Amino acid sequence: MLKLPIYLDNNATTPMDPRVLEAMLPYFVEHFGNAASRNHPFGWEAEEAVDYAREQVAQLIGADAKEIIFTSGATEADNLAIKGVFEMYASKGNHVITAVTEHKAVLDTCKHIEKSGGEVTYLPVQPDGLIDLKELEASIKPTTILIAIMYANNEVGVIQPVQEIAAIAKKHGVLFFTDGTQAVGKIPVDVLKDGIDMMAFSAHKMYGPKGVGALYVRRKNPRVKVTAQMDGGGHERAMRSGTLNVPGIVGFGKACELARLEMEEDTKRISKLRDKLETALLKLEEAYVNGSTEHRLPHVSNISFKYVEGEGLMMGFNKNIALSSGSACTSASLEPSYVLKALGLGDDLAHSSLRFGLGRFTTEDQIDYTIEQVSNTVNKLREMSPLWEMYKEGIDMTTIEWAHH
């Protein structure tokens, strides 16, 4: 029996894997110690658990355990990386390069450093969502201290050419930070092979708990330092003070271990389901995939269904299927997705998009049901859409004088 509702919003957050919860449970009541208590067994137990988790996390991304700084999540890690480098390397320069499709945690942090006297270049993206490497290189100046480009995008799943970006950064002696939140645990990420200097990522996007994440900070070639943004007891090599969230970190470690061991199998299965979903939905007329399908996360599909509006579309099934839309109506701002607009989509297509985020617990039954429900609702709403009628009558909608408001 198909159990409803179905969760297909795994880019927002993932359900926790029961094995992760099991690993965490002893660290709430039984082993409750503070990992910074160096003088008694309670502290030792906690420290040991954190050390083990740090190894598990490091191993997933090919790092050394000492290079993992635990934070409250990827947003904090993004802030620490960008603000931390901006302050630490102030004598070298004040220029940061990022891209317009970054997550708000990066974009708003960049806005913050602009207010603090920094200079930021926001690179545009090509219609497939990838940045232009030549443009990146051309925007480097003597004052550039940091390139901040995400590994994979949260809305369209497009994977940036991380190794090429890293090579450009290295050539010019600029640090390279990547927001790996959507990529780590889903596709192979290796900080050494990829040439990443710093990387933010989060447990709850890979079947771990919310409220815990990490910043990878390279210790060799080059040795990277960031100015702490949280002052206090000097935890995490003095880069992030605050009592460690031991159960959360244990869960994060377990989630990383599971991802490392099961990623290949998961990816095979999930990408097959994603492709089935996408192929079926693209059989509808005037349906388009947003972003590169070649350089893309295996579990994501972002599709615009022209002439129907995303929120109206979701209303047809959102009791039973959990999804996201790039439509304005789903946000408080009434502006459609800035990511889709950056890919060159008109507002009308951005309003018509749905984001499907599959995950470890997605089943074929769920995908079959989703195909049926989404297709039916698109067809039903098109029957109700004046734009669809005009399209069918061959009316050129660009010639109509719309009452903009």
Place this chain on the structure above:
Amino acid sequence: MSYSEKVIDHYSNPKNVGTLDKGQKNVGTGLVGAPECGDVMRLQIEVDETTGLIKDAKFKTFGCGSAIASSSLATEWLKGRSVDEAMKIDNMDIVEELNLPPVKIHCSVLAEDAIKAAINDYRTKNGLEVLKFEEKGVH
């Protein structure tokens, strides 16, 4: 955001979806909104020339659930009214009937605008002067 039951009902069972022959003299058509803004409403009225009453009303809407519900409700209210009465439909009546939250008030404004645009189209076709309406300025 959760929807009121009335919005869900109009969305699931919209009343009067369809198209009237806009070539007819007694049919008035209002097309308001813009695709880039995420909502477009087309509302049509068919006026009985002997009684002066609106005998049929149809809509098609591209937009969110609240926009669809607002236009569906508007067509329900239009049927059987005289053109003069139809002009009195206020967007706040729609807000109240559908329990629209503040962020969705623009959907009701759009429905009111569509009604007025349809009436003016009808008036123009029948040699009557185009009525000027106060701008709501909410959207």
